[in-house]
Amino acid sequence: MFDRRLFRPGGPVPQREREWPSFRGAINEAMREEMRRDPAVFQMGEDIAGASPFGVTARLVTEFGTERVRDTPCSEVAVVGAAVGAAMGGMRPIVEFQFGDFLSVAIDQLTHQAAMLRYLTGGQVKVPIVIRLPCGGGQGAGSQHSQSLYSWFAHAPGIKVALPATSMDAKGLMKSAIRDDNPVLFFEHKALYRTRWPAPAEFRDPNHVIPFGRAAVRRIGDDLTVVATLTMVHHALAAAEALAKEGVSVEVIDPRTLVPLDTETIIQSVRKTGRLLAVDEAYLTCGIQGEVIALVTEHAFQALKVAPRRLGNPGVPVPFAPPLEDAVLPDQERITSAIRDMVSA
Amino acid sequence: MNVAMHLGLLRTMLLIRRLETAWADAYFQEEIGGIPPALSTGQEAVSAGACAALEPGDYVFTTHRGQAPQVARGLDPKRIMAELYCRRTGYNKGKSYHVTDVTRGVIGMGGIVAGQVPVAGGMALAQKLGRSDRVSMAFFGDGASNEGAVHETANLAAMWTLPLILLCENNGYCVTQPVAVAVKAVSIADRAAGYGLPAAVVDGNDPLVVYDAVAAAVARARAGGGATLIEAKTVRLGGHLAHDPQSYRSKEELAAAWEQCPIKRMRERLLAEGLLTAEGYARMEAAVEGEVAAAVEFARQSPFPEPREAFDDLWA
Numbered sequence A: 001m002f003d004r005r006l007f008r009p010g011g012p013v014p015q016r017e018r019e020w021p022s023f024r025g026a027i028n029e030a031m032r033e034e035m036r037r038d039p040a041v042f043q044m045g046e047d048i049a050g051a052s053p054f055g056v057t058a059r060l061v062t063e064f065g066t067e068r069v070r071d072t073p074c075s076e077v078a079v080v081g082a083a084v085g086a087a088m089g090g091m092r093p094i095v096e097f098q099f100g101d102f103l104s105v106a107i108d109q110l111t112h113q114a115a116m117l118r119y120l121t122g123g124q125v126k127v128p129i130v131i132r133l134p135c136g137g138g139q140g141a142g143s144q145h146s147q148s149l150y151s152w153f154a155h156a157p158g159i160k161v162a163l164p165a166t167s168m169d170a171k172g173l174m175k176s177a178i179r180d181d182n183p184v185l186f187f188e189h190k191a192l193y194r195t196r197w198p199a200p201a202e203f204r205d206p207n208h209v210i211p212f213g214r215a216a217v218r219r220i221g222d223d224l225t226v227v228a229t230l231t232m233v234h235h236a237l238a239a240a241e242a243l244a245k246e247g248v249s250v251e252v253i254d255p256r257t258l259v260p261l262d263t264e265t266i267i268q269s270v271r272k273t274g275r276l277l278a279v280d281e282a283y284l285t286c287g288i289q290g291e292v293i294a295l296v297t298e299h300a301f302q303a304l305k306v307a308p309r310r311l312g313n314p315g316v317p318v319p320f321a322p323p324l325e326d327a328v329l330p331d332q333e334r335i336t337s338a339i340r341d342m343v344s345a
Numbered sequence B: 001m002n003v004a005m006h007l008g009l010l011r012t013m014l015l016i017r018r019l020e021t022a023w024a025d026a027y028f029q030e031e032i033g034g035i036p037p038a039l040s041t042g043q044e045a046v047s048a049g050a051c052a053a054l055e056p057g058d059y060v061f062t063t064h065r066g067q068a069p070q071v072a073r074g075l076d077p078k079r080i081m082a083e084l085y086c087r088r089t090g091y092n093k094g095k096s097y098h099v100t101d102v103t104r105g106v107i108g109m110g111g112i113v114a115g116q117v118p119v120a121g122g123m124a125l126a127q128k129l130g131r132s133d134r135v136s137m138a139f140f141g142d143g144a145s146n147e148g149a150v151h152e153t154a155n156l157a158a159m160w161t162l163p164l165i166l167l168c169e170n171n172g173y174c175v176t177q178p179v180a181v182a183v184k185a186v187s188i189a190d191r192a193a194g195y196g197l198p199a200a201v202v203d204g205n206d207p208l209v210v211y212d213a214v215a216a217a218v219a220r221a222r223a224g225g226g227a228t229l230i231e232a233k234t235v236r237l238g239g240h241l242a243h244d245p246q247s248y249r250s251k252e253e254l255a256a257a258w259e260q261c262p263i264k265r266m267r268e269r270l271l272a273e274g275l276l277t278a279e280g281y282a283r284m285e286a287a288v289e290g291e292v293a294a295a296v297e298f299a300r301q302s303p304f305p306e307p308r309e310a311f312d313d314l315w316a
Helices: A023-037 A060-068 A076-088 A100-114 A150-154 A167-179 A230-244 A263-273 A288-303 A322-328 A332-344 B003-028 B044-052 B067-072 B077-084 B116-129 B148-160 B189-195 B207-222 B251-259 B262-272 B278-301 B307-311
Strands: A041-045 A069-071 A092-096 A130-135 A160-162 A184-189 A216-219 A224-228 A250-254 A257-259 A276-283 A309-313 B059-061 B136-141 B164-170 B199-203 B228-233
Touching: A023 A041, A023 A060, A023 A167, A023 A184, A041 A060, A041 A076, A060 A069, A076 A092, A076 A100, A076 B116, A076 B148, A100 A130, A100 A150, A100 A184, A100 B116, A130 A167, A150 A160, A150 A184, A150 A257, A150 A276, A150 A288, A160 A167, A167 A184, A184 A230, A216 A230, A224 A230, A224 A263, A224 A332, A230 A250, A230 A276, A230 A332, A250 A263, A263 A276, A263 A288, A276 A288, A276 A332, A288 A309, A309 A332, B003 B044, B003 B067, B003 B077, B003 B207, B003 B262, B003 B278, B044 B067, B044 B136, B044 B164, B044 B207, B044 B228, B044 B262, B059 B116, B067 B077, B077 B278, B116 B136, B116 B148, B116 B164, B148 B164, B148 B189, B164 B207, B189 B199, B189 B228, B199 B207, B207 B228, B262 B278
Parallel strands: A041 A069, A041 A092, A092 A130, A130 A184, A160 A184, A224 A250, A224 A276, A276 A309, B059 B136, B136 B164, B164 B228, B199 B228
Antiparallel strands: A160 A257, A216 A250
């Protein structure tokens, strides 16, 4: 079985993975390249210069100094506000939160100020900010350090939401995020930080970006479409691999950005397979899984052979103890089981 | 003594008062609807004095009571009024009560109390990072002074030596709550010591006193000396919003507050000093009335936005 603990830190890097870029290293490289390219790009966050918590900003201060890699106090409201004002003043700030859950503290500055000021001023200002948000469960980090809260923010007009699942996407999407003239939330699943993924040659190209709003079809299949994000992409791929041996052909789609969402690729896939399973660590109620299902149901109802299904946190805080955490978060086993039910229905 | 400046301050205050009176009239006559006007009646000296100390390239971030700094920074009364009439010729194309003109450094905010203060800190950070000597000024009220956003921003401004002026307009009331109920410090400015910032409490009904305090703070910020908190003590004569009868205040209290009317005080002072004649004041009033009447007429004649424009300007 594919275990979410495989993502947990520790242990040597396997020989075959040594040449692959790490997920956190990819984000670091994207930021470094963009800071070299554009002097308006700068960073703010707690301990990002001193001792960056997950190592994502490692060594940036050595190259760019403390003016552009600024340690902040524990003041989420003032720091997000500082990003908004600096962006209106022509800068391109990147803000790191040590845990994405903490963005709840600064929700007004994000959803009312960053996201609305362009609209409210009739287009007079732009607010190009990137907020980096470590997210997700599986590390025993506890309920207020383990959530996947992008549904909250995808709900608010004026905010783009990126969800990278591989090193290549982490780098390419981060570069797009920094170059975007709108507020972007960049969710980084903590379990992915130390993972390494094979990347094509263009990974090294500083001009290569991955545009927002274009889903990746991670695996092609005919019987069922799984839409999954972040680590759930990898759980779904493992499930698809196992089910192939049973003769079930699963297509796995990774939207990569929730806002904008590549509805076309998802709908086309479901027109082909007739079955849809949406998987995410997000809470199910008003979650992104329901949004994907609603879009498909509105646009391709006639193509559906069985009722769409969704997997996610059913609506309890992500628990602290690993056995409890496993009880509420989706995984390969639950995905496999749901797919079996749906194709045999 | 700069006679032109003194007369200019009086004229600015008069224009604020008359423009807002016309706005309130439009509301009471049901020519416009929606949220009632938030009037700066009694507080005109704060914006007039403070904005006179600024230069092009400096920014102000306004509160919900934002028309005073808009006028004081020289925005076109026609386009202010058009915005308040929800017309597409308004500065924000009918998208907000909080008038913004980036070209004149006025960012209209205030839908969320104190939300503008952290953003002003960010603009000050951009000004510092850009190696300019420009400054940002955040208006906020006595009510907002109890918000975490103000405390965090004051602390961050001290830590980063930001070219920021935190201008608290203490008008005595947070909607119906007297300031002293929720502020247990000697003054709001007294809290500045806790952030390591210099501060001043000034008579907010005297534009010259406000000007002097803000000019000193601006000079310090331009020279790299960082942020200052200024508390301008003023009076709120028009209620929280225009429809507020202020039944929670005594007649005596309101009458005493009207005695502090900054326009009355400045006019009487300039008359006494011989810098203004009764005829000169009448001419100033007539000119202001003409400007306001033209603004109202422009707003009335302007079209509403097209429904499809609701979908414009969300994304850059």
